[in-house]
Amino acid sequence: MVTVNEAGPAIGVIVVAAGRGTRMGTKESKQYLKLQDKPIVIHTLEVFERHPLISEIVLVTGEQDVDRCAVWVGEYGITKCVKVIPGGAERQHSVHRGLLHISTPWILVHDGVRPFVTESQVTSCYEAAVKHGASILAVPVKDTVKQVDGEGWVTATPDRRSLWAIQTPQAFRRSDLLMAHEQAEQEGFIGTDDSMLVERLGVPVLVVEGSYSNIKITTPEDLDYAEWIRKKKEL
Ligand SMILES: Nc1ccn([C@@H]2O[C@H](COP(=O)(O)OP(=O)(O)OP(=O)(O)O)[C@@H](O)[C@H]2O)c(=O)n1
Numbered sequence: 001m002v003t004v005n006e007a008g009p010a011i012g013v014i015v016v017a018a019g020r021g022t023r024m025g026t027k028e029s030k031q032y033l034k035l036q037d038k039p040i041v042i043h044t045l046e047v048f049e050r051h052p053l054i055s056e057i058v059l060v061t062g063e064q065d066v067d068r069c070a071v072w073v074g075e076y077g078i079t080k081c082v083k084v085i086p087g088g089a090e091r092q093h094s095v096h097r098g099l100l101h102i103s104t105p106w107i108l109v110h111d112g113v114r115p116f117v118t119e120s121q122v123t124s125c126y127e128a129a130v131k132h133g134a135s136i137l138a139v140p141v142k143d144t145v146k147q148v149d150g151e152g153w154v155t156a157t158p159d160r161r162s163l164w165a166i167q168t169p170q171a172f173r174r175s176d177l178l179m180a181h182e183q184a185e186q187e188g189f190i191g192t193d194d195s196m197l198v199e200r201l202g203v204p205v206l207v208v209e210g211s212y213s214n215i216k217i218t219t220p221e222d223l224d225y226a227e228w229i230r231k232k233k234e235l
């Protein structure tokens with residue numbers, strides 16, 4: 001772990017960037033690939049660095065990447081990043097580790113590979129959480145979605161009007177998120193987002209509409225799309 005900057009408590013963000021990017025298939029993990037001039041994870045950190053409500057960022061990276069990320073944090077002027085720590089085998093473990101290094105009463109969790117979230121989306125997500133207890137960004141699903149069995153047969157077609165594609169940030173009371181992670185760990189439950197864990201506690205989670213451009217850079221074609229989004233934002 002590297003302690004980078006000192007900052008006062010308010011709203012904390014855990015940026016998880018400890019994944020291996022197997023679906024991207026590049027030698028360098030996708031969060032460190034350059035988008036225009038900077039690593040993707042730096043673009044992501046800059047959104048929170050600029051955000052007036054955010055006081056503190058904990059960056060979770062691969063164990064072997066902690067030192068170089070701590071150097072980048074200094075070089076790119078991410079003054080709110082107070083710690084760079086190693087993550088775990090699953091995203092969930094990385095978030096849990098981050099949570100142990102941040103003590104603000106409200107926490108946002110964000111994927112290091114979602115660099116296009118906007119300041120207003122972060123604000124909307126946080127404000128909805130404070131008002132309603134927990135909140136996540138999402139967009140309505142555009143395609144018809146089918147449930148399919150292991151042999152390829154369609155088993156159900158859920159009503160699309162009830163389906164949303166879930167994004168980050170996701171905002172929670174720190175106490176709820178910590179309890180949710182502890183319970184999941186005790187029960188051996190692994191979820192693909194933090195909301196799943198908090199939902200298991202019985203905490204209602206409100207969906208806040210985000211935007212389709214808040215993509216998670218996951219597969220190679222996402223890189224071209226990311227360049228296109230970035231250029232469009234500059235215009
Ligand atoms: N053990 C892990 C796995 C994922 N993540 C982070 O969680 C975010 C969303 O995960 P995903 O896009 O699935 O990233 P990877 O796990 O890297 O991708 P893949 O599943 O293709 O290996 C990414 O910022 C990733 O770095 C993490 O911090 N720790």
Ligand SMILES: C[C@](O)(CO)[C@H](O)COP(=O)(O)O
Nearest residue numbers: 091111166167168192193216
């Ligand atoms: C949290 C998340 O970004 C919501 O879409 C996503 O579930 C994490 O990535 P993964 O691809 O499911 O690992």
